[in-house]
Structure formats: C-alpha cells, structure tokens
Amino acid sequence: MLRKKIKKWRHVFKLDPNRLLSDLALKMICTSGTDAIIIGGTDGVTFENTFRLLERVKKYPVYCVQEISNHSAVVPGFDGYLIPSVLNTDQSYWIKGAHFEAIRTYGSLIPWNQIVLEGYVILNPEAKVARLTKCDANLQARDVTAYARLCDQLFRIPVFYLEYSGTYGKAEIVKAARKGLQYSRLFYGGGITDEQQAKEMAAWADTVIVGNLVYYHVEKAVSTVKWVKETKLRALK
Amino acid sequence: MLRKKIKKWRHVFKLDPNRLLSDLALKMICTSGTDAIIIGGTDGVTFENTFRLLERVKKYPVYCVQEISNHSAVVPGFDGYLIPSVLNTDQSYWIKGAHFEAIRTYGSLIPWNQIVLEGYVILNPEAKVARLTKCDANLQARDVTAYARLCDQLFRIPVFYLEYSGTYGKAEIVKAARKGLQYSRLFYGGGITDEQQAKEMAAWADTVIVGNLVYYHVEKAVSTVKWVKETKLRALK
Numbered sequence: 001m002l003r004k005k006i007k008k009w010r011h012v013f014k015l016d017p018n019r020l021l022s023d024l025a026l027k028m029i030c031t032s033g034t035d036a037i038i039i040g041g042t043d044g045v046t047f048e049n050t051f052r053l054l055e056r057v058k059k060y061p062v063y064c065v066q067e068i069s070n071h072s073a074v075v076p077g078f079d080g081y082l083i084p085s086v087l088n089t090d091q092s093y094w095i096k097g098a099h100f101e102a103i104r105t106y107g108s109l110i111p112w113n114q115i116v117l118e119g120y121v122i123l124n125p126e127a128k129v130a131r132l133t134k135c136d137a138n139l140q141a142r143d144v145t146a147y148a149r150l151c152d153q154l155f156r157i158p159v160f161y162l163e164y165s166g167t168y169g170k171a172e173i174v175k176a177a178r179k180g181l182q183y184s185r186l187f188y189g190g191g192i193t194d195e196q197q198a199k200e201m202a203a204w205a206d207t208v209i210v211g212n213l214v215y216y217h218v219e220k221a222v223s224t225v226k227w228v229k230e231t232k233l234r235a236l237k
Numbered sequence: 238m239l240r241k242k243i244k245k246w247r248h249v250f251k252l253d254p255n256r257l258l259s260d261l262a263l264k265m266i267c268t269s270g271t272d273a274i275i276i277g278g279t280d281g282v283t284f285e286n287t288f289r290l291l292e293r294v295k296k297y298p299v300y301c302v303q304e305i306s307n308h309s310a311v312v313p314g315f316d317g318y319l320i321p322s323v324l325n326t327d328q329s330y331w332i333k334g335a336h337f338e339a340i341r342t343y344g345s346l347i348p349w350n351q352i353v354l355e356g357y358v359i360l361n362p363e364a365k366v367a368r369l370t371k372c373d374a375n376l377q378a379r380d381v382t383a384y385a386r387l388c389d390q391l392f393r394i395p396v397f398y399l400e401y402s403g404t405y406g407k408a409e410i411v412k413a414a415r416k417g418l419q420y421s422r423l424f425y426g427g428g429i430t431d432e433q434q435a436k437e438m439a440a441w442a443d444t445v446i447v448g449n450l451v452y453y454h455v456e457k458a459v460s461t462v463k464w465v466k467e468t469k470l471r472a473l474k
Contacts, residue, residue: 083391085392087333087337089329090329090330090334091329092326092327092328092329092332093327095329095332095333096324096332096387096392097327099387099391100324100383100384100387103383103386103387103390103391104379104380104383107379107382107383107386110386110390112390112391115390115391117391117392117393142341142344143341145344146337146340146341146344147337149340149344149347150333150336150337150340153347153349153352154320154336154340154349154352154354155322155333155354155392155394156354156393157392
C-alpha cells in the first residue's frame with residue numbers, strides 16, 4: 001500500500017513527461033538505487049507522454065508513481081498515485097476543487113488504497129506552479145511551521161511537501177517545517193545540484209526529491225542517491 | 238480522546254451561546270441521556286457568552302464540546318473542540334484559512350488530541366452560515382456523494398457533517414452521503430421537530446444533531462434522544 005511505502009522513501013527522482021530523456025539516462029536513473037520514481041510536472045503533461053514514459057520506466061524493477069496535476073492525464077498501471085492539495089493558496093480549485101471534480105466524474109472507480117494526498121507548500125514565487133496556483137510563496141519560518149501543523153495535526157495529510165521547484169531552498173525553512181510535524185512525512189524538492197546541498201536537505205527532510213538535475217547532469221543526479229542515503233536525519237533541539 | 242468518543246455519538250444537542258435558555262430547559266437537555274452537547278453558532282458567539290453557557294452545562298455530568306466558528310471565542314475547559322472545514326465553498330478562508338491563522342497565532346499551545354476536524358457540507362442556501370461562507374448549497378445527490386468521498390477517502394476527515402441549518406433535509410441526500418463514506422462518521426443536523434423526522438434521519442446518519450427545537454419545544458427536543466436511539470441504522474443496498 002502506497003501509504004506505507006512512502007514511509008520508507010529517503011530519496012526519490014521526479015521525472016517530467018514533457019522533457020526528453022535518453023534511454024541511457026533513464027536506465028541510470030531507474031537502476032540508481034533510488035526508492036521511487038515520481039512522474040509528473042506542471043505543464044504539457046498529457047495522457048500520451050505520461051503513458052510513454054511509464055512504459056519506458058516499467059522495464060526496470062523500480063517503484064513508480066504518478067503525481068496527478070490534471071485528471072485528464074491520469075494513466076492506469078502505476079504502482080500508486082500522489083495527489084497534491086496546495087495549502088498556501090487562496091484558490092480553492094487547487095486545495096480541493098479539482099479533486100472534487102475528478103471524484104464527481106470517476107466516482108466509485110477510484111482505487112483509493114493506491115492514492116496518497118500531499119499537502120503542498122510552494123516556496124519559489126517565480127515557479128510556474130506558483131503562478132498557476134496563485135500561491136503566497138513569500139513565507140517566513142513561522143508560517144511554514146503553521147502550514148506544517150495544519151497539514152499534520154489538523155488535516156492529518158500523510159505528506160507535507162516543500163516545493164522550491166527548480167531553486168535551492170533554505171535549510172532553516174525545512175527545519176521550521178520539521179518543527180510542526182509529527183505524523184506527516186516531510187518531502188523536500190528543489191534545486192539540488194551537489195553533495196553539500198543533497199546532504200543539507202537530507203538532514204532535515206524525510207524524503208529528498210531530485211528532478212531538474214536528471215536533465216542536465218545525470219551522473220550527478222545518480223550520485224544524489226548515495227549522498228542522501230548516507231546522511232542521517234538530524235534531531236530537532 | 239475526542240476522536241474515539243465521537244464514534245459512539247448517536248444523538249447530540251447543539252446549543253447556541255447567543256440564545257436564551259432557562260435553567261429548567263438546560264437541566265432537561267443535560268440530563269436527557271444525549272451523548273454530548275455541542276456549543277456553537279454562526280453569529281453573536283463570543284468568549285463571554287460561550288464561557289457562561291459552558292459554566293452552566295458543567296453542573297451536569299454530560300460530555301460537552303465547543304464547535305469553533307471564530308478563534309477569538311475559544312474557551313478553555315471544554316472536553317473537546319470540533320473544527321469545521323467547509324467543503325462546498327470556494328472561499329479558502331472557510332476551508333483552511335481561518336484555521337491557518339489560528340494555528341499561526343497559537344502555535345504549539347493547541348491541544349491537538351482534544352481536537353477533531355469536521356468536513357462540512359451546508360445544504361440550506363438561505364441559512365446564515367451558507368451566506369457567510371458563500372456555499373454552493375444547491376447540490377444534487379451525486380455531488381453530495383462526491384463530497385463524502387472527498388472528505389472520507391481523500392482527506393480522511395473523521396466527521397462528514399451535513400448541515401441543513403434550521404430546515405429539515407432530504408433523506409435521499411443523507412443516503413447519498415452514506416454511499417460515499419467508509420471511514421468518516423456522518424453527522425446530520427437540521428430542522429428535526431417530530432418523531433417521524435428524528436427516526437428518518439437516524440436511519441441514515443450515524444449521529445443526529447438537534448438544535449433549534451431545544452429553543453421552542455424542549456420536551457419534544459428531549460424526546461428526540463429516545464427516538465434517535467431506538468432507531469437502527471439502515472444498511473445501504
């Protein structure tokens with residue numbers, strides 16, 4: 001069950017169906033020892049490109065899930081599905097509206113035990129996803145702690161996802177998120193390009209997600225698996 | 238723990254701190270055999286009138302919780318706290334915004350194990366609460382099933398609350414909600430005035446909430462406890 005699986009994820013790659021990746025690079029990613037591959041992206045994601053990428057990943061024995069940004073691009077056959085609910089927006093469509101429409105359409109056909117909700121906080125105001133969802137991405141540490149508590153204690157969402165989307169984040173913000181969490185798993189994604197960054201975020205986040213680096217330096221991307229996995233989570237004082 | 242307690246609630250009274258209730262009527266309500274008293278309302282609810290009502294209820298050995306509509310009126314000393322999140326609105330403030338502000342203000346002082354979230358669906362478009370929260374209250378049965386699934390399967394909120402707020406609802410809508418629920422407890426509230434209505438809703442809702450009737454026919458309100466408790470939940474076909 002996905003809900004249990006994610007508790008063991010320490011390192012994950014996120015692949016964008018709308019970007020090109022050679023067979024060799026894909027093989028390196030899928031056999032890297034990462035805990036899972038997430039397929040998803042903000043724009044240009046279609047049923048066709050998602051399906052094609054899934055078919056290619058399926059040649060390898062790696063756990064592969066889809067992160068759903070648009071219900072018309074949902075592809076059957078994944079090991080599981082992650083569904084974001086954006087917390088730092090006032091656009092209800094991105095909190096629960098798109099979800100309601102999908103549930104209203106698919107009704108009892110949805111395989112709920114393969115699905116996990118993610119409480120998203122988007123922290124890079126320049127990112128496409130921030131503009132799309134009209135996020136308030138300029139948050140202080142105490143705001144992030146409050147969103148973490150909202151996600152963890154009030155809504156009990158299994159994943160709290162800090163998304164810096166292409167830029168490298170601030171360790172103090174990731175630490176502020178940890179402060180608010182007991183139950184939700186902390187995912188960090190954004191801008192990791194070297195060992196120091198991979199290890200810094202792996203010290204505070206339960207799960208580190210590497211995306212962009214796959215597309216411009218696949219060897220380094222593969223190394224992030226080792227860097228993250230040899231780092232121990234630090235205790236909060 | 239409140240989360241466990243609510244699973245046994247079959248009948249509940251809801252008292253409005255902004256309405257007058259004689260000592261005799263209050264005694265009848267508190268000793269009626271109901272499973273709990275909820276104190277809360279939409280307008281005119283203050284710290285002072287909530288505190289005064291709690292003090293009066295506390296003379297009796299009945300479980301008493303506050304339903305929070307406004308964090309400036311939160312009173313310590315209740316057995317627990319219910320926090321509504323309105324699902325059929327596009328105003329993010331009523332979904333998670335007010336909650337975020339409260340968490341941001343009170344931080345680590347919040348006693349989370351005394352708190353339970355409620356997924357609210359408001360079905361009377363004329364109700365004050367519907368206008369306040371700008372709800373889309375004109376829902377079909379399939380919409381209500383979809384909201385139930387959103388609450389139950391996606392968000393895993395412990396309570397799905399169908400609020401008809403002063404008017405008596407439709408059994409088919411309550412049944413449609415049941416269809417979408419596995420995990421969340423179904424609360425029904427609105428317009429129950431006689432035995433037939435109490436029993437009709439008690440056949441489909443896990444918990445029946447009686448509010449208004451307390452204020453204009455307290456003897457009948459007391460009788461709803463018996464009517465609800467002698468009704469068995471009907472199985473969905």
